[in-house]
Amino acid sequence: MNNKTKKTVAVIGLGYVGLPLALLASKKGYKVYGIDISEEKINLINKKESPFVDDKVSKTLKKSTMEASTDFTLCREADILVICVPTPVYDNHMPNLEPVEGACRGIAPFIKRGQLVILESTVNPGVSEDVVLPILEKESGLKAGEDFYLAHCPERINPGDKKWDVENISRVVGSLEKNGLRIAVAFYKSLITGEVKPMGSLKEAEAVKVVENSFRDINIAFVNELAMSFSKLGIDVVSVIKGSSSKPFAFMPHYPGCGVGGHCIPVDPYYLIEYAKVKDFDHDFLSLARRINNHMPKFTVDQAVRGLNEKKIPVKGTKVALLGLAYKAEIDDCRESPAFKIKKLLEGYGAKVETFDPFVPEESSARSFDEALKGSKAAVIATGHKLFREMKPSLLLKHKVEVLIDGRNCLPKEDFIKSGLIYKGIGR
Numbered sequence: 001m002n003n004k005t006k007k008t009v010a011v012i013g014l015g016y017v018g019l020p021l022a023l024l025a026s027k028k029g030y031k032v033y034g035i036d037i038s039e040e041k042i043n044l045i046n047k048k049e050s051p052f053v054d055d056k057v058s059k060t061l062k063k064s065t066m067e068a069s070t071d072f073t074l075c076r077e078a079d080i081l082v083i084c085v086p087t088p089v090y091d092n093h094m095p096n097l098e099p100v101e102g103a104c105r106g107i108a109p110f111i112k113r114g115q116l117v118i119l120e121s122t123v124n125p126g127v128s129e130d131v132v133l134p135i136l137e138k139e140s141g142l143k144a145g146e147d148f149y150l151a152h153c154p155e156r157i158n159p160g161d162k163k164w165d166v167e168n169i170s171r172v173v174g175s176l177e178k179n180g181l182r183i184a185v186a187f188y189k190s191l192i193t194g195e196v197k198p199m200g201s202l203k204e205a206e207a208v209k210v211v212e213n214s215f216r217d218i219n220i221a222f223v224n225e226l227a228m229s230f231s232k233l234g235i236d237v238v239s240v241i242k243g244s245s246s247k248p249f250a251f252m253p254h255y256p257g258c259g260v261g262g263h264c265i266p267v268d269p270y271y272l273i274e275y276a277k278v279k280d281f282d283h284d285f286l287s288l289a290r291r292i293n294n295h296m297p298k299f300t301v302d303q304a305v306r307g308l309n310e311k312k313i314p315v316k317g318t319k320v321a322l323l324g325l326a327y328k329a330e331i332d333d334c335r336e337s338p339a340f341k342i343k344k345l346l347e348g349y350g351a352k353v354e355t356f357d358p359f360v361p362e363e364s365s366a367r368s369f370d371e372a373l374k375g376s377k378a379a380v381i382a383t384g385h386k387l388f389r390e391m392k393p394s395l396l397l398k399h400k401v402e403v404l405i406d407g408r409n410c411l412p413k414e415d416f417i418k419s420g421l422i423y424k425g426i427g428r
C-alpha cells in the first residue's frame with residue numbers, strides 16, 4: 001500500500017496492545033478510529049493521556065490524529081478492523097472469550113463487503129473460525145472469505161521493552177483464504193519494519209502465539225523447579241544458569257522468580273490445554289509447568305517465614321514490606337501479578353503486609369518506599385523495579401529490617417549478607 005491508497009483502520013480495544021497499534025497506524029498515514037467500551041479510557045485518550053504507563057505511547061499520543069470513541073458505528077467507515085480485546089481466563093482457568101465475542105458482536109452489524117477483519121488477541125487454535133467467524137457472518141449476513149476477509153495476526157508486544165516494540169517486532173499472519181492473507185500481509189508490511197511471515201492457515205497463526213508463550217512458561221517452570229531444588233542443595237541457581245549460558249549453542253537462559261504474572265504467560269497456556277482437552281488430548285507437560293509456576297508465591301512466602309524464624313521473629317503480627325505489585329519491572333500492569341498471592345499468603349500467616357509500588361500508587365498501602373520499610377521486620381521484593389534493584393543494605397538497616405526476600409534475584413546477595421541481614425533469593 002502506498003500513501004495514495006492509505007485506508008481507514010478501526011482498532012477495537014485500546015489497551016497495551018490496541019493503543020500502540022492504533023498510534024502506529026495513524027503515524028503511518030492511515031485514518032484511525034480507536035474504539036473501546038471503556039468511557040474512562042476513551043476520555044483519557046481523547047485528552048491525549050495514556051491510560052497506562054508507557055513513555056513511547058504517551059509521547060506518540062500527544063502528536064496523533066487518531067480519534068477514540070465508544071461508538072461502534074464508526075466501523076462502517078473502516079477498510080480494516082483490528083480486534084485487540086483481552087483474552088483472560090476464569091478463576092477455574094477456563095478461557096474467557098466474552099470480550100472477543102462482545103467485540104465481534106459490536107462490529108458485526110457494520111461489516112461491509114471488501115472489509116478485512118483481523119483478530120490480534122491471543123487465542124487457541126480454532127477461535128477465529130469457530131467463534132469469531134460465525135458471529136460476524138450471522139450478524140452481518142455476509143460470507144467470510146467471499147464478502148469480507150478474516151485474518152489472525154497475534155500481537156507479540158512486550159510492554160516496557162526499550163528495544164522491541166510494535167513497530168519492529170516481526171509478525172505472523174494467517175487467513176481464511178489467500179486474498180485475505182495478501183491484504184493482511186500488505187497491511188502489516190506497511191506498518192512494521194520487522195518480517196511479516198504468512199502462515200498456512202488461521203489455526204497455524206493462532207498456534208504460533210500460544211506455543212511461544214507456553215515455551216516461555218515451561219522454561220521458567222524448569223528454572224523455578226531448579227531454584228526450589230537447589231535451595232535445598234545449597235547451590236546458587238543463578239550462578240549455574242549463567243554458567244550454562246556460556247555454552248554457545250543449545251541453551252537459552254531463563255531465570256527463576258516469585259511467580260509468573262501478566263496477561264499472557266500465565267494465561268495463554270490454559271487456552272491450549274483446555275482446547276486440546278476438548279479434542280481428547282491432555283497437555284501434561286504444560287499443565288505441570290503451570291502448577292510449578294503457580295506455586296512460586298507460596299515458595300517465596302515460605303522463604304520469608306524461614307528467614308523470620310532464623311531471627312526468632314514470629315510471622316503473626318509482624319509487619320512485612322511487600323515491594324512491587326506490578327507483574328514486571330518499570331510497568332504498572334498488575335494482571336495476574338504474583339505480588340497479590342504473596343500478600344494473601346503472608347496475611348494468612350497473620351503478617352501485617354504494607355505494600356509499595358511506585359508505578360501503582362493507587363494499589364499501594366504505603367505512600368513511599370520509606371513508609372513501607374518503617375517498622376517492617378522483613379521485606380519481600382515481588383517486582384524488580386529499578387528503585388528496588390538499587391536498594392542498599394544501609395536502607396534496610398536504617399529501618400531495622402532483618403530479613404530480605406529477593407523474589408526477583410535482583411540484588412547483590414553478598415552485600416546484604418555481609419551487612420548482617422538474612423538474605424534469601426529464589427534458589428540463591
Ligand SMILES: NC(=O)c1ccc[n+]([C@@H]2O[C@H](COP(=O)([O-])OP(=O)(O)OC[C@H]3O[C@@H](n4cnc5c(N)ncnc54)[C@H](O)[C@@H]3O)[C@@H](O)[C@H]2O)c1
Binds near residue numbers: 014086106
Ligand atoms: N499485554 C501484553 O503484553 C500483550 C502482549 C501480546 C499479546 N497480548 C494479547 O492482546 C490482547 C489484548 O491484551 P491487552 O493487554 O491489550 O488488554 P487490555 O486489557 O490492556 O486492553 C483491552 C482493551 O479492550 C477493551 N475491551 C474489552 N472488551 C471490549 C469489547 N467488547 N469491545 C471493545 N473493547 C473492549 C478494554 O476496555 C481494554 O481497554 C489479549 O489477547 C492479550 O493476550 C497482550
